[in-house]
Amino acid sequence: MAKPLQKGRDRSPEKKDLSFHAYTITPESAHTSILLLESTEPEILCQALRAITKFSAQDIQNRYVLFNLNAIHYMLPHIEHRELHVRRFALKALAQLCQLPRGPEQVLEDPQNVKKIAHMLVKVEDVFVLEFASLVLSELTREPIGCEQLVSANILSSLFSRMKNSLDPDVQKNCLQTLSNLLDDPVCASEVTKNKQFSWPSLLALMQSKFLAIQHAALRTVDQLICRYKNEVVQKTFRSSTGVLDLCDILESYEFRDVHTVVLNILKNYVETEDNVSHVYQSGCILRLLAYLEMTLPAMKPYCLAVLTKISFSSSGRDALYETGTDLIFCHQLLGSNVALLADAAMGVANMTKLWLSAVRMSDTNIIQALCAILSDDAAAWFYTRINTLRALAALCGKIPKAAYSLVEPETFAALRNINKNCKFKDCPKLKCMGQ
Template identity: 60%
Template sequence: MPKKPLQKARENRSTDKKDLTFHPYHITPETAHTAVLLLESEEDEILCQTLRAITKFSAQDTRNREILFHLDAIKYILPHIQHKALNVQRFALKALAQLCQLPTAPEVVLADAENVRTVAALLGKMEDVYVLEFASLILAEVTREPLGCDQLVATNVISTLFNRMKSSADPDVQKNCLQTISNLLDDPASASEVTMNPHCTWPPILALMKNKYVAIQHAAIKTVGQLLGRFKDEHIQKSFKASTGISDFCDILETYDFRDIHSLILDVIRDYVETEDNAAHAHRAGALQRLLAYLEIAPVELKPRALAALAKMTLTESGRKALFETGADLVFCHLLLGSDVELLADAALAAGNMARLAEAAVRMCDAGVVEALASILADERAAWFDVRINALKALGELTRATPRAATALVAPKTFSAVVNVNKKYKETPVEAQRLAVQCYINLLDYHETMRALLTPHFIHELLNIVQRIDIKLKILACSALSVLMSEDPGRQLFTSKGGEKVVSENLKVEHLGLRTALCNLILASVTAAGADVYHGIGTLHYMVTNRQARYAVSAWEAALESIFKHNPSAKFAYTGRLDVTDFTHDGFYVQKRISDRFLPLKHIVRDARRPFKDPVFVINFGNSKHASEPSHERSSSDSKVDSNLRNYLDNLLSWFGEPESSCKGSKSMQYTEVDESEYEVRYREKCHEVSTTLKSRAEQLAQFVVEQMCGLTEERDCSMPSVDLHLADLMLDLNTSVLPLGHVRCGGPLERALLYKALADRVAVPCALCRGGGGAWCEVAVPESDPDEDEIIPGPALRGYPAGLLRVNYIVDLERGRLVRAGGADAQRVCGVTCSQRYVAGKTPDECYCDALFYV
């Protein structure tokens, strides 16, 4: 068959050498500049043929368009887009549309706003199909830029876009108009102009989703998604609910011919059901049941998208209720038990969210969801993100929601999966470790499961977690330990596993949240033995001297007080005061002189060397509950009963006419402390009362102490040199610097105040022990009758007062054996000047600044 002439010419051009000769209307990269120059011709035929050749050249390759763009072809094409010759106008619009597809080309067009107005006018007034196609394509390209959106909105062409989109017979015009509307919706400043336009209605856009052209379907679905994503636009949301939109989505999913756009529809549904109202509307419209049915028959590649749409509904309360009514929670459980790995992450997330609904949580537990999640978590082949992480989240939500899930999780087989997360912490992400500890906290909300976790191994594991690097993980572990400390066995296990040392190490980390959690743990866990440990390892001293932490951490002071409560010796040393609610117990000791740190008693005994310099006074009545407790404070040298001190107490009890059994124990008082903030009239019958005879007892006790220490007469020398000599003799006689208080028969202000406080705690006299710049003294809280009050029955001397309202009102003068009213001149002589507390443990100031006058 002979070859055609044109075919021969093409073959000859391909075999010959490169022809650099300009051929009219056939453009090559080398002759493109000449073609651009021809656009300045005034002959319509030349313009038409040149523009036609340029469109062919542009269509061949993107590089050809770049060549034309760099030759400023747009500048030469723009004058011809409204040429009087239709063909010239068509090819000019087509060439401009092709060049506008380059990334930076729209900027050149948008440099003059008149260009957009011209193209928009052509779209509105022209009916030529080619002009409409290319004009709409240009608008679709230039509105990719925010400036293009602004210029297009200013032309008032939005109504035209909707009309062309709805009624144009050309599918390209419809697609381009849809794309332009989509671009406007992407721009925050222009989107409201689109939604407020009266031509913006749902039926035309929804109809285009079922168009026979896939490109139009994609554009329509994208536009629908953008409109539905405007959740705060009440008009859009309300009008969509009134339309058939949600039913149209389901119709498309049930139509096999539209399978190519099923994934896009599922994504739109997933985003739509994000809010409470939309989730409820989807359920009312029947979309939820149809979506569950589609999940069963969907192709394998689309099942994850369908499940994602259902999982998104679990984020809202109305969505969870709707899913529960349709049994979707059981579907999630079934998927967790299945073998489809692609569905496990979303199924676990959905199950965890459904657990926020109590009824669903119970039903899922009956279906074995806890065991299924635990098996997923234990599967080392599964990915941590997001399969195993979501499984942990679901377990956390389930254990928080229902005790049935907690009971199922603490079973040995299932609980090992959670424990291994932190046991193999080097192989697990820190997010998983945090979620596992949160599961522990949820399990501790129930008494039964907390009992199951109250084991030495579990507490040891939590203490190991506290020692890791992650701060948030440390805080969570502290929270779990704090809950366990509500039980006595938990506090004992905490001390046996070295919990105090772990707390002490972490307190040095300067993190406000961690320090608060650790202080709360101290509040929950501290015992007498634990307080001794904190004292022995230096934690107590660190907490007292760290002034910055005491100011910044709100729970720091409370934690310090909780330790002081179990260690009154340290409290008196560091604060210089034991209040009426603080009681001395056997083993309580006071140093005559304190340096920069208050040491445990066993350290003092161990380091004592002859000649002994400073004595330490110890109280041991032998009847305190502390006498049987192991303590770091006591040693073999001070654990014996102080017989002299015991005799003092026996004499006082017989003197006051009370049987010994009534005052055993340091807290066996005749008065009960009632917090003032909680005191009301209805508590009067519940609290014990004290009478004004208590003042007489306090005075008699003062006379007794003075008599035992030195006597009221001047027969014995009780000056400070005599006291120091007496104490030195005692230390030599006993061969120790630790002196039982009962052996001291010649004492100064400190020795007398200490003896008064020790005896007052055991004969029901509310007494405070103080130490300051002027020495040491005691303060008492005793009721007294009003001298102006008329005599009634019972008389004022026997009138009862609520013990909880007692406040310090007298100072004990232990030189003369009397009570003096607080605040008076006599009281100031007893207490000395108000001065820096040089007898309090801690760094003392170099200079002393007194606030009161000296009295002679």
């Protein structure tokens, strides 16, 4: 039996609360809430700014609402307020809006704004002010003019100091990001590297931070610095530091496996110059890379082999790879089942052939048969697996008569002959280029 309806129950639609609550912001009431920032009462300012930060954190669209209402203009006067809590919330709210694509524009219109915020890193010790001030600077320096204004503020020494000594990981991360932004600007980058407070040990220590965000920021900054190949001071000081050894330590740590790809890309960039290649060899890094190649997961092997292949492009690198037997490792990879290794291994063989002793040693293996097997595999990609395979064959046959004789034997020569026979116009890069 159905239950009777409850007597006196109000079944009318729920009425919407249309009353204004000063510290509960909605998109419709945001404008009125922002006007509260013109108050002279610290309590009202603190509550209003706190409500704005809460509203801003709820949804990215809320930040656009505030930005379009010119909220930054109302926040800026309070970043130096005498009341600490007002300063904290003003900087936090400003940082949130500066994270929008056009957020930094209004702040950067007046260089004094950057100067005020920057000097907080020098004078203030409150952890919350430092966190939000450093976050604002990391956002403002995404713009070239922001970098220029920060350098003009002359606080780079304090930026390095906070990055190195702060007990707050958020402050460290923000300072690292700011330095990274400065390094993206050619003019400002030179100011960073010639600063007396710039040193490798503090930066290298952060590469092994337990906080992943700090670790990534530190690795990115190190990569940016070592890619400044024309800056002799940076290159020389890195070679005299423990940088390469620290990178190898990270590779050998299972705890840091999430950043192994990043580390290997840094090493690949580092071995761009002859001096750096010599340093990698002398530090024992090549042997450690070979050990890593042997024991790491298949997915990581291509990144490791790419570093060794990059080393083979330089004369001192080929000498080092010959001494460590890496030329034979290239040959060995061409016999393996990991298709992702073939292109770099073939390029390594092609480069190592420039060294006579290595060419002779490689020709004593069954390298010609291995290369021909790859070339005759229609499933192999032209770029860059089969192209690099052809380079390796050409290099070996041009230098070692024994290799040329092996190639023209019926079984191996068929791989070359069948290229013209089997390749269609759309599949063969050579024919495609000629057709164009």
